Amino acid sequence: MANNTPYRLVTNLKYWLLASGGLVVGMALLYVSGLSWFEDHESFGTLANQLGGLLVASVALATLWDLVGRRSFFKEMLEVLELKQDVSASGLTGxxxxxxxxxxxxxxxxxxxxxxxxxxxxxxxxxxxxxxxxxxxxxxxxxxxxxxxxxxxxxxxxxxxxxxxxxxxxxxxxxxxxxxxxxxxxxxxxxxxxxxxxxxxxxxxxxxxxxxxxxxxxxxxxxxxxxxxxxxxxxxxxxxxxxxxxxxxxxxxxxxxxxxx
Missing domain, CATH: 3.30.870.10 (Endonuclease Chain A)
Known part of the structure; x- marks a missing residue:
């Protein structure tokens, strides 16, 4: 049976590609920040370390949102929309x-x-x-x-x-x-x-x-x-x-x- 949610699949694919790329870059920055070259360039090492940690943490939070938060939010919005439709169909004005x-x-x-x-x-x-x-x-x-x-x-x-x-x-x-x-x-x-x-x-x-x-x-x-x-x-x-x-x-x-x- 054909899939009826192509836009959702494309969106999910883009998200996971970006998340994977961000995770790879973050891990790479954390790794290189520990190389000996950065011992003589401490400010660059600190910057690379912080950027890497930020990317990794951002990917982790975004993943949690996608797995838990977004779905809960979507269900809540469905409830609101269904209630709005019920109110509209009933003609309730006050x-x-x-x-x-x-x-x-x-x-x-x-x-x-x-x-x-x-x-x-x-x-x-x-x-x-x-x-x-x-x-x-x-x-x-x-x-x-x-x-x-x-x-x-x-x-x-x-x-x-x-x-x-x-x-x-x-x-x-x-x-x-x-x-x-x-x-x-x-x-x-x-x-x-x-x-x-x-x-x-x-x-x-x-x-x-x-x-x-x-x-x-x-x-x-x-x-x-x-x-x-x-x-x-x-x-x-x-x-x-x-x-x-x-x-x-x-x-x-x-x-x-x-x-x-």
């Missing part, structure tokens, strides 16, 4: 532990034409971005779709109450307040059609926002104390992560009940 800083929300929402919100209620996020959300809802070429839990589904309410360590009445109240809050974004509930609200009994494992061609996703943790930071990531359209969250969102919306307008 990752952190604070959804408030994972993207510039003002910049993302200011010119957004398509916004999908998949959350339990996202009261804090909605209040922080109220102005931008109203601006989006005021544009004829923009649309906001909101997918919230179903406040009339007992199992859904019970699951959310357990997740967020609160009462079922509080959960139901937060969801209803969110529904009314998102209605007000639509020109104070005038039903322009630019804001759509859906409810579903799907149990939420994360919060997701699709802003035009990117997703911002925040994960949940499962400890009793819900305070602290949460993993958050962003991904662009065209990557496998975006495709997953898009398919998941659209599938959920297809099985949801439209409650507004």
């Amino acid at each position: 990752i952190g532990t604070d959804y408030r800083k994972i993207v510039d929300w003002d910049d993302c929402l200011h010119s957004a034409k398509r916004l999908d919100i998949f959350a339990a209620w996202a009261t804090t996020w909605r209040n922080n971005n109220q102005v931008n959300l109203q601006q989006i809802a005021s544009r004829n070429d923009a649309k906001i779709r909101v997918c919230l839990p179903d406040p009339t589904d007992p199992n859904c309410i019970k699951s959310l109450a357990a997740r967020f360590n609160t009462s079922q009445n509080d959960v139901r109240g937060k969801i209803n307040e969110a529904i009314e809050g998102y209605k007000k974004i639509d020109a104070n509930g005038s039903a322009t059609g630019r804001v759509e609200i859906y409810t579903t009994s799907v149990f939420r494992a994360f919060t997701a926002y699709r802003i035009d061609s990117q997703f911002v996703v925040t994960l949940y943790h499962h400890k009793d104390n819900r305070r602290g930071l949460f993993p958050a990531l962003t991904c662009r359209e065209g990557g496998s992560l975006f495709a997953f969250f898009e398919e998941d969102l659209e599938g959920t919306l297809d099985a949801s009940t439209k409650v507004y307008p």
Whole structure:
């Protein structure tokens, strides 16, 4: 079978030829530096001895690098490249532990034409971005779709109450307040059609926002104390992560009940 690595063979051959030549020259310099002639020319003898020792040591170090270091470095680079390829294929553009800083929300929402919100209620996020959300809802070429839990589904309410360590009445109240809050974004509930609200009994494992061609996703943790930071990531359209969250969102919306307008 023909060898498929000719450049590698040529490179290795050049290296070993140079290394052999350097070793021969170094040994020769060490040898001649001990000849009687150099006893009368001590400075030349010292120079020849040092040059010979340097060549021999350099060849030895280079050989160790070629046999051990270069191969380890090559394997490390392969791991880095494979990771880079995985990240590129996934479309991951950012990752952190604070959804408030994972993207510039003002910049993302200011010119957004398509916004999908998949959350339990996202009261804090909605209040922080109220102005931008109203601006989006005021544009004829923009649309906001909101997918919230179903406040009339007992199992859904019970699951959310357990997740967020609160009462079922509080959960139901937060969801209803969110529904009314998102209605007000639509020109104070005038039903322009630019804001759509859906409810579903799907149990939420994360919060997701699709802003035009990117997703911002925040994960949940499962400890009793819900305070602290949460993993958050962003991904662009065209990557496998975006495709997953898009398919998941659209599938959920297809099985949801439209409650507004």
